[in-house]
Amino acid sequence: MTIYHHLNDETLMAYAAGSVSESMSFVIATHLSLCPNCRNKVIEMESLGGVALEDETQLAMQSGALDTVLGMLDDDFSKEKLTPANDQNKSDIPMPLAQYIPSELNEIKWKNMAPGIKTFPLTEVKAGSGSVRLLKISPGVTIPEHSHSGSELTLVLKGSFSDEIGRFKAGDIADLDDDTNHQPIADSSEDCICLVVTEGPLQFKALVPRLMQYFVGM
Ligand SMILES: [Zn+2]
The missing domain is CATH 1.10.10 (Arc Repressor Mutant, subunit A)
Structure with missing residues (x-):
């Protein structure tokens, strides 16, 4: 890697x-x-x-x-x-994440979040007003443009995404502070699975993702 x-x-x-x-x-x-x-x-x-x-x-x-x-x-x-x-570590899931999820990524019980985006919240990790979750993004799907009310870290586990900063593949981490706006798109032929932690709620620019956020608690 x-x-x-x-x-x-x-x-x-x-x-x-x-x-x-x-x-x-x-x-x-x-x-x-x-x-x-x-x-x-x-x-x-x-x-x-x-x-x-x-x-x-x-x-x-x-x-x-x-x-x-x-x-x-x-x-x-x-x-x-x-x-x-x-x-x-025998599985392809890095420690310490492996303690919190099934040993194979395809055994995860995903929840639908938006078309082409599934989520698996890691509720056992204390996250204050932010969140820790896995995201699974279908090929070609974009996460709506957003900024952060705190820091955001996105670690790619599988597949890849691109945003304004560059292309991120397995093992890469995007370390964003609160004034970065970005719009990641899953850019390979397989699902992009990443581990995402935010310190505060995401701030979406457009109304539809803001509504979506209200309903799914993103
Ligand atoms: Zn590093």
Whole structure:
């Protein structure tokens, strides 16, 4: 698998510092399990962060706040940060996503969302006002143009899509901030399946997708 689109350094930095939401961490960790490039960057950032943390710990000991610092190291996804490469995983679904869905993509119980678009929400991952879901987009189908009220990460698992930024294939991740407008189209002959996390509700430009959003809770 050759990966052309990676996480932004700002995102990796925030992840290494443990300051991204649980749902974002989940999708970032899934990309990292596929991508040695981003994994190495996180390891580097964490070792730099570790030095900074040691300094902070010395200060914290003086002020009696050591427990707080240790508590910060104990969050749910700290283990997943060190998610190993995906090699030992037999299915084609990367860890940690594999814990939440059937072992074969074609066993997923999809729900219809719009013509040519199916969805599978991952309700077990805490997502605040945003969402974590799989999307299955039929060949040639476009997701209506939208922007985001927060960040959006889209990790391609199968097939491909194109948008204003480029072409995204399996393993690629689109790391978008809140002022990007885009309109992805599934551009190969097979369904495009991706893992999408948003931090806030999507903001559609046109009325019909806005109505659709109201009815399907996109
Ligand atoms: Zn990467």
